[in-house]
Amino acid sequence: MKLKKMTTVRSCKRTNMRYTDFRNIKRGIFLLVLTGVSLAYIQLVALEQWGKFVHLNVQISRTIHYNSGKGKNLLRNEKSSDVLYFEYNETDLMKKQVDYSNPIADTNNSADNDVVDFRESTDFNEKAGNRNQSKIKSSKKHARRNLYATINLEKIISDETNFTKKPLMVLFSSWVSSPEKAKVQGVVKRLWNSWSSIKPAVVTTDTQVQNECTLAGWGSQTVTSVDPGCHGPPVLAKMFTDVSKAHDAYFYGFSNADIIFGDGLEKTMKFLYYHYSPWKTKPVLVVGRRHNVDFIEHANFTLDTPTDVGKMAEKGTLVVRSTDYFFSNELFPWARAPKVSIGRPYVVRAIIGWALQRRFDVIDATKTIESVHLTTQDGVFASWHKKGTMCNERVMAKLRWNIPLSFGHCECARLETFKGVNKTIEMRHRPMSRRFCGR
Structure with missing residues (x-):
């Protein structure tokens, strides 16, 4: 009996365990x-x-489209940096800004019209007042949704950025007091201050020049790096890094102290800002050639505005294999660039050749930026007759790079800006010049 009871208890426990597990x-x-x-x-x-x-x-x-001067729509892909064609029409841009100066008011008016039309169509059924009120409320909600749905994306893209707080570009140079260049420097100080979106600055050790430029509305800084072998002029790369630390801008540019620019300078830089998106993600360098004009012969030529510079450029000679200005974005690695000094030979070949070797975007803006070199008694080859003429060549020799000197010209840039129909600024790819680039 005990055995049967134990067996029964065990079987019950086993059954309960199985049930619990299940x-x-x-x-x-x-x-x-x-x-x-x-x-x-x-x-x-x-x-x-x-x-x-x-x-x-x-x-x-x-799906963002830009209207060209011919009325064509050019599809623009913001995500791609391999851009083959760009177009910028300043006249159309200004019209768009006027047309879309108050988008909120426009959409509110359209929304109110929708509500009024609906009310007029429902006045015939006065008995269904509650239903009409509910429909009117729904139409108001729909109108509020349209307030955002009817905002034109093209207006958002083409709006002019306010460059008063953050300039489009800080354009700087360097010089010391010189009676021979006094009149030229006066013209430069006046004309470089003509653009509302470009801020001029000077980087020099001459306190008199700093004070004069400050009174003229320029920024001023002191030179922090000089190559002793060049006997005086500052290092270009260090000037860029110093200016970028002191000023917050979208672009930074250096130009020789005897170069003046036409109104194409601001237009070209705005074109790049609005329509060439790679400057936001990769290093970009803008270079160009100048027109040599005898300033002594044309001393009485009127130079009050950048437009006058364009007229003066027609009297000069466009040089080849020479660049007097470098404009770059903040991503350009000037800290790693060759430490060449301004005012001495081989600056252009060192910087452009170095940028092309690293496959940076180098843009030749000769055809859209009118630049004039105001030549005085020292001529156009003054840098070859100063102390330390070959100092930059020694800097390049220490780098031990395999870039031919002929490779460092703005003619070797793979991108160029030009004026299209109705004087619109456009950009295109171009093959490398075998004549100037040695390849």
């Missing part, structure tokens, strides 16, 4: 299924929202 298994399966369903739902919602975001982002980046 119940735990069912509970575990239920929890797994519930967790899986919850995760699937969360993932589905997340993917749906992400898909909407990606679709909107792609739509915005791929």
